Amino acid sequence: MTAPITRAALLVPRVNLPGLVAAVGLLAAWQVLVSTGVITFVFLPGPLAIAGKLPTLLGAATFWQDYGHTLTYSLAGWGLGAAIGIVVGSALGISKALREWTTTSLTVLRLIPAIALLPIAALIFGLSADLELALVTYVATWPVLVSTAGGIEKVDPLLRDVARTLRISRLRELTQVVVPSAIGPILVGLRLSLSSALVLAIVSEMIGNPAGLGNAINMARNALKPELTFCYIAVVGVTAVALNGIFNALSRVLAPGGGQR
Amino acid sequence: MTVRKWARGLVPLAVSLLLWQVFGRDDSLYFPRPSAWWTAITRQWADGSLLRDTAATTGRFLLALIIATVVGALIGFAMAEHRGVDRSLNPTFEFLRVLPAAVTVPIFVLMLGYTNQMAVTAIVFASMWPMILATRRAAADIPELLRDVGATLQLTRSQVIRKILLPSLFPAVFLALRVAGPITFVVTILVEMLTGISGTGSAMFLAQQSYQSATVYGLICVVAVMALLVDAGAGGLERLATAFGGTRPRRRAA
Numbered sequence: 068m069t070a071p072i073t074r075a076a077l078l079v080p081r082v083n084l085p086g087l088v089a090a091v092g093l094l095a096a097w098q099v100l101v102s103t104g105v106i107t108f109v110f111l112p113g114p115l116a117i118a119g120k121l122p123t124l125l126g127a128a129t130f131w132q133d134y135g136h137t138l139t140y141s142l143a144g145w146g147l148g149a150a151i152g153i154v155v156g157s158a159l160g161i162s163k164a165l166r167e168w169t170t171t172s173l174t175v176l177r178l179i180p181a182i183a184l185l186p187i188a189a190l191i192f193g194l195s196a197d198l199e200l201a202l203v204t205y206v207a208t209w210p211v212l213v214s215t216a217g218g219i220e221k222v223d224p225l226l227r228d229v230a231r232t233l234r235i236s237r238l239r240e241l242t243q244v245v246v247p248s249a250i251g252p253i254l255v256g257l258r259l260s261l262s263s264a265l266v267l268a269i270v271s272e273m274i275g276n277p278a279g280l281g282n283a284i285n286m287a288r289n290a291l292k293p294e295l296t297f298c299y300i301a302v303v304g305v306t307a308v309a310l311n312g313i314f315n316a317l318s319r320v321l322a323p324g325g326g327q328r
Numbered sequence: 329m330t331v332r333k334w335a336r337g338l339v340p341l342a343v344s345l346l347l348w349q350v351f352g353r354d355d356s357l358y359f360p361r362p363s364a365w366w367t368a369i370t371r372q373w374a375d376g377s378l379l380r381d382t383a384a385t386t387g388r389f390l391l392a393l394i395i396a397t398v399v400g401a402l403i404g405f406a407m408a409e410h411r412g413v414d415r416s417l418n419p420t421f422e423f424l425r426v427l428p429a430a431v432t433v434p435i436f437v438l439m440l441g442y443t444n445q446m447a448v449t450a451i452v453f454a455s456m457w458p459m460i461l462a463t464r465r466a467a468a469d470i471p472e473l474l475r476d477v478g479a480t481l482q483l484t485r486s487q488v489i490r491k492i493l494l495p496s497l498f499p500a501v502f503l504a505l506r507v508a509g510p511i512t513f514v515v516t517i518l519v520e521m522l523t524g525i526s527g528t529g530s531a532m533f534l535a536q537q538s539y540q541s542a543t544v545y546g547l548i549c550v551v552a553v554m555a556l557l558v559d560a561g562a563g564g565l566e567r568l569a570t571a572f573g574g575t576r577p578r579r580r581a582a
Contacts, residue, residue: 089416110438171337175552178559180514182521183529183551186536186544191358266428273430274521274533281430288434296438300431307426 110293117301120294124302130283134302137268137279140196144203145264149257151204152211156256157241159212160219160249177213181206181263182270189275199268199276206267207260214256218249254318261314265307360542369546377531382550385527388444389516389558392451396508399452400459401501405493407460408467421460429454429515433522447516447525455512459504466500467493502569509562513555528554 094114101113124130159166159173185202192198222245230240246253272281280299287295345362352361372378407414433450440446470493478488520529528551535543 083415083419085412085416086419090420093420167333167336169337169340171334172339172341173337175338175341175556178510178555179548179552180517180555182514182518183532183548185521186532187548189536190539190541190544262426262428266430269428270430270518270522284431284434288438291438293438296434300427300435303431304423304427307428308423311426 110291112294112297117294117297120298121301124295124298133279133283137265137272137281138306140199140203140279141261141265141268144200144268145207145261147200147204148207148209148260148264149211152208152256152260153215153246153253155208156212156215156253157219157246159216160222161241161245166216166220173212177209181209181267185271185275188271194275194277196276196278199271199278202271202275203264203267207264210259210263211253211256214252214259215246215249218252219245221252222248250322254322258311258314258318261310262307265303265310269303354542357539357541360545362545364542365546365549368540368542369550372531372543372546378550381526381528381531382554385516385520385529385554388447388451388520388527389513392448392455392516393505393509393512395448396452396456396512397459397501397505400456400504400508401463401497403456404460404463405467405497408464409493414464421457425457429518430522433519437523442523442525444525447519447523450519451512451515454515455508458507458511459501462500462504462507463497466497470496499569502565506562506566509558509565510555513558517551 098113098115101111159169181202184205185198188198188202192201226244226248227240230244235243268279269281269284272279273285276282280303284296284299287299348359349361349363352359354360354364354367369378403417407417429450432453436446436450436453440449474492474496475488478492483491516527517529519525520527521533524530524533528547532544532547532551535547
């Protein structure tokens with residue numbers, strides 16, 4: 068069914084030439100429009116000016132501190148949220164009664180946009196790192212919770228019967244049979260919550276905890292340094308793509324075939 | 329889900345709110361009780377600010393959703409119809425798509441200032457991606473047979489687009505609204521909070537800055553109701569779309 072894979076095809080990555088040309092073309096057009104003064108937005112620098120600022124930014128120690136802060140809190144909140152999501156989601160997936168008695172409440176809570184809770188988090192935690200961690204954890208919990216509950220609910224009852232027949236304990240049944248068979252949906256939830264975690268970390272740094280990349284973006288904008296603002300945005304974009312890529316690579320290694328379902 | 333099951337599921341939330349009401353206090357800085365939220369919201373209603381803010385948010389949300397739908401559907405359609413367009417735009421889009429809305433807002437602020445135009449542009453930019461993806465897939469899935477019918481009937485290119493292709497895309501567009509609607513609403517609130525442009529998002533933030541806790545909780549309830557309405561509306565469109573698209577062949581045989 069599949070085309071024969073030659074050694075050369077494996078070694079040379081396929082380059083999407085039109086895609087590359089279009090991306091470069093768009094950047095060139097942007098540069099030309101800005102340098103010739105056709106576009107008259109006050110604070111729109113050309114790509115060359117932006118690229119020129121990038122080495123300065125990447126060479127600054129404060130940048131790496133900000134970057135480390137944002138990454139640490141995104142990943143910490145993601146991890147916490149994922150743990151809560153998997154535990155609560157498993158409970159919901161296993162127990163029909165629990166599901167029946169909570170689904171509507173959870174749906175109502177889930178529909179409230181997480182950012183709408185930022186003002187409350189700011190009241191409770193103050194403008195602190197706790198606010199950021201709480202909000203990132205909260206937003207990261209939901210996708211994992213929902214997909215874990217859904218995935219476990221759909222686990223083949225036969226598998227669980229086998230576990231019962233083999234008389235393994237409930238805990239082993241959960242950790243060795245139920246959760247592994249729901250790994251596909253769980254991975255989907257984890258991936259969704261990873262990107263939300265990064266977003267909420269940056270948002271809470273912009274309007275809550277004055278630290279990290281979010282705060283740095285604010286300062287660059289307020290200081291009317293558009294080149295710097297664009298640099299930060301490029302950095303965040305690359306980080307988002309990279310996190311997604313690393314997650315996909317890891318899930319392919321750790322749970323082969325799991326993410327494809 | 330039956331009404332009874334639905335009501336049963338609401339019990340934990342209702343009991344928590346009830347306990348909160350019984351044991352909470354009106355003047356608590358962190359956890360004012362629900363009756364205080366109601367008082368705060370009726371005060372906002374009386375001075376007209378509640379209506380003004382929710383109207384601004386709703387209008388901004390609907391305008392952005394309509395623009396995102398039209399622009400997204402057109403781009404998605406163009407990408408599906410022309411393989412060259414698809415291959416050219418894909419890498420750029422893959423990058424732009426993952427940019428969190430929060431980080432692109434400062435760029436639009438720098439370009440357009442703190443204006444409603446900026447807010448709508450930023451919201452559209454963040455919420456048109458699901459529409460592009462859904463339309464692109466749907467347009468690629470239109471059966472060859474339908475196009476052949478157009479050729480047999482000797483329709484012109486524009487007639488084919490108008491009479492065959494666009495109608496085949498409607499279900500997909502409605503289905504994509506199921507995803508795009510809630511995203512657009514969240515981004516609307518986000519942009520209002522980030523830029524202070526008047527609306528429910530910024531009202532919430534103002535209340536927090538002046539430590540009017542009860543107002544913050546009340547406004548969160550308002551946002552929750554709006555989000556529920558958006559979700560219900562999107563769900564309705566989804567049912568409409570499946571009713572429309574149910575008889576159509578789903579996919580060409582590979």
